[in-house]
Amino acid sequence: MRTAEENQELANLLFPNHNTSVEDLFERYPKRNIEKGEMILRFAPSPTGFLHIGSVYTGMICTKLSKQSGGLAILRIEDTDKKREVEDGVTMIVNGLKGFGISFDEGPSDDKNQKGEYGPYIQSQRLDIYKTFAKEIVKKGNAYPCFISEEELISIRKEQKSLGVRTGYYGKWAKWRDASLEEIKKELDKGTPYVIRLYSTGSIDNTFEMIDLIKGKVTLRENDMDAVLLKSDGFPTYHFAHPIDDTLMGITLVTRGDEWFPSVPLHFEIFQKLGLEQIPYAHFSPLMKVDHEGKSKRKLSKRKDPEADVSFYINHGYPKEAVIEYLLNLANSNFSDWRIQNPDKSHNEFVLKIEKFNKAGSLFDIVKLSDMCKDYISTLSAQQVYENCLEWAKLHDSKIEKLLLENKEYCISIFNIERSGAKIRKDIVKFEDCKEQLALFFDELFIGEYEDILEMVSKEIQKEILSEYKKIYSTKDNEVEWFEKVKELSKKLGFSTDRKEYEANKEKFKGTVGDVAMVLRVAITGRTKSPNLYQVMLVLGEEKVMQRLDKYISYISKMV
RNA sequence: GCCGCUAUCGUCUAACGGUUAGGACAUAGGAUUCUCAAUCCUACAAUCGGGGUUCGAUUCCCCGUGGCGGUACCA
Numbered sequence: 200m201r202t203a204e205e206n207q208e209l210a211n212l213l214f215p216n217h218n219t220s221v222e223d224l225f226e227r228y229p230k231r232n233i234e235k236g237e238m239i240l241r242f243a244p245s246p247t248g249f250l251h252i253g254s255v256y257t258g259m260i261c262t263k264l265s266k267q268s269g270g271l272a273i274l275r276i277e278d279t280d281k282k283r284e285v286e287d288g289v290t291m292i293v294n295g296l297k298g299f300g301i302s303f304d305e306g307p308s309d310d311k312n313q314k315g316e317y318g319p320y321i322q323s324q325r326l327d328i329y330k331t332f333a334k335e336i337v338k339k340g341n342a343y344p345c346f347i348s349e350e351e352l353i354s355i356r357k358e359q360k361s362l363g364v365r366t367g368y369y370g371k372w373a374k375w376r377d378a379s380l381e382e383i384k385k386e387l388d389k390g391t392p393y394v395i396r397l398y399s400t401g402s403i404d405n406t407f408e409m410i411d412l413i414k415g416k417v418t419l420r421e422n423d424m425d426a427v428l429l430k431s432d433g434f435p436t437y438h439f440a441h442p443i444d445d446t447l448m449g450i451t452l453v454t455r456g457d458e459w460f461p462s463v464p465l466h467f468e469i470f471q472k473l474g475l476e477q478i479p480y481a482h483f484s485p486l487m488k489v490d491h492e493g494k495s496k497r498k499l500s501k502r503k504d505p506e507a508d509v510s511f512y513i514n515h516g517y518p519k520e521a522v523i524e525y526l527l528n529l530a531n532s533n534f535s536d537w538r539i540q541n542p543d544k545s546h547n548e549f550v551l552k553i554e555k556f557n558k559a560g561s562l563f564d565i566v567k568l569s570d571m572c573k574d575y576i577s578t579l580s581a582q583q584v585y586e587n588c589l590e591w592a593k594l595h596d597s598k599i600e601k602l603l604l605e606n607k608e609y610c611i612s613i614f615n616i617e618r619s620g621a622k623i624r625k626d627i628v629k630f631e632d633c634k635e636q637l638a639l640f641f642d643e644l645f646i647g648e649y650e651d652i653l654e655m656v657s658k659e660i661q662k663e664i665l666s667e668y669k670k671i672y673s674t675k676d677n678e679v680e681w682f683e684k685v686k687e688l689s690k691k692l693g694f695s696t697d698r699k700e701y702e703a704n705k706e707k708f709k710g711t712v713g714d715v716a717m718v719l720r721v722a723i724t725g726r727t728k729s730p731n732l733y734q735v736m737l738v739l740g741e742e743k744v745m746q747r748l749d750k751y752i753s754y755i756s757k758m759v
Numbered sequence: 760g761c762c763g764c765u766a767u768c769g770u771c772u773a774a775c776g777g778u779u780a781g782g783a784c785a786u787a788g789g790a791u792u793c794u795c796a797a798u799c800c801u802a803c804a805a806u807c808g809g810g811g812u813u814c815g816a817u818u819c820c821c822c823g824u825g826g827c828g829g830u831a832c833c834a
Binding site (some may be wrong): 243414429436484528536557624717726 | 829
């Protein structure tokens with residue numbers, strides 16, 4: 200056991216020439232002036248060069264919750280693991296989130312710039328702050344240097360396993376816990392690398408209660424692990440940085456993933472040993488997905504699932520509002536009811552309730568997301584579809600971009616097909632899909648291959664239909680008039696215009712008016728599936744329609 | 760292994776201790792004066808198992824089981 204004086208000496212030995220005090224820090228980062236109910240929340244990702252959809256989820260929750268309370272959202276970068284560091288990681292996070300409309304009041308705006316009075320907001324730039332607290336905690340005898348090697352740690356773990364006791368560095372296994380000042384000095388002189396560990400005084404036989412805003416009241420065992428606070432490179436571990444940063448930044452509620460929940464007892468002890476006031480917690484469950492191989496639930500993984508990476512959504516042009524709405528629905532399932540009741544409001548008006556979060560992990564369902572995307576895009580005007588599509592094409596398809604820019608009005612009229620009136624088309628999930636639609640209308644994208652319908656209508660009859668149709672085709676017809684003409688033509692050529700009549704006497708007819716329309720459709724669009732044919736022709740214009748009819752007639756004539 | 764959290768249709772979920780356990784997505788069928796999409800209708804489909812407490816349990820308690828997480832000088 201070291202005396203108070205020895206600990207004082209130890210602190211000076213470990214952190215010589217470090218004179219900033221904890222009081223200095225509190226002066227530099229004064230308590231924020233906030234109204235009751237205002238939440239100061241923080242989102243704290245690591246710059247791994249990969250933005251997980253789960254990060255968008257947590258980031259969205261953090262910013263939304265704080266904004267609706269009138270508080271602030273802070274972005275903090277947790278880059279204390281040098282092994283995982285990636286260049287431009289910060290810019291990537293900021294831009295990725297911005298792509299979904301998520302922005303912060305304080306924090307880095309890219310790798311170089313930051314805003315806010317409580318910074319720096321990048322942990323690797325806060326080393327001095329951690330050092331101040333480390334010196335203080337050593338001085339108080341609540342932490343100590345530990346010189347144990349990796350090999351020793353491994354052999355301790357082995358022994359613990361063979362004995363059937365808990366693994367870890369705690370109690371009597373913590374060999375440097377009560378080392379004398381002399382022993383410590385000896386290692387220091389040798390230059391042995393060391394870490395600073397918590398001097399835990401908890402016992403797993405004792406329990407305490409805490410209220411998690413999502414999980415409710417929970418009873419936990421005290422921590423008794425002498426966890427690493429400062430690594431041998433001087434960087435803090437998450438466990439040490441979290442109480443310090445969140446306190447100094449004036450965070451009112453720590454929102455974080457479920458994976459941190461088992462560390463709560465440790466964090467409680469660190470808060471206490473640091474003399475800091477405990478900040479409340481809200482742990483929410485992670486996004487999961489069904490494993491393809493097994494039937495088990497598992498965390499959405501960045502290696503196996505392309506949809507885990509936000510660039511998946513960006514590359515395919517998923518509408519960001521719909522992705523946010525889907526995530527919102529995962530967080531608070533009453534969102535969909537709200538959406539039905541408030542079809543015209545922005546999702547920003549929806550109030551997220553922390554007590555409505557689900558306790559268990561939910562599966563990420565891309566099918567449901569797609570459905571929400573379709574619904575969302577169906578509410579946009581043709582002009583808006585055009586703009587979104589252009590935004591997507593600018594980054595991902597220069598050919599389409601050029602087309603859109605050079606034929607703006609034409610493209611808008613294409614997107615306007617079946618976009619008004621009672622029957623609104625819902626077939627676009629993501630802006631990438633617009634490419635498909637445009638393909639029908641530009642000869643340079645037109646595949647020039649026709650889907651085969653010979654089984655439906657023979658070659659000769661097709662030719663007859665088309666040549667007769669060319670005689671009656673007029674751009675002056677409205678939709679009803681046009682269809683009347685198609686029906687007349689059908690009757691004339693021996694097709695039925697009444698489905699029931701046809702079903703009853705199939706042998707009396709060559710087919711139905713639907714078959715006739717199908718011939719026209721294939722001739723004009725090349726496909727058996729298309730949007731409303733009348734509107735397609737209207738957009739295409741007389742010249743192109745005639746051209747395509749002729750082209751198909753000659754194509755089918757050449758067929759053997 | 761140990762520790763913790765968790766459990767309602769395939770999925771996301773709703774249900775003051777009293778409901779024919781509701782909705783949405785998906786799936787299947789049907790309707791719809793051109794296909795596809797949409798829309799409408801219908802169908803299919805769930806309280807993990809076992810004990811308690813209670814007049815009554817999806818709901819509260821215990822045990823088991825499954826899932827998830829933690830067990831790092833990663834976050």
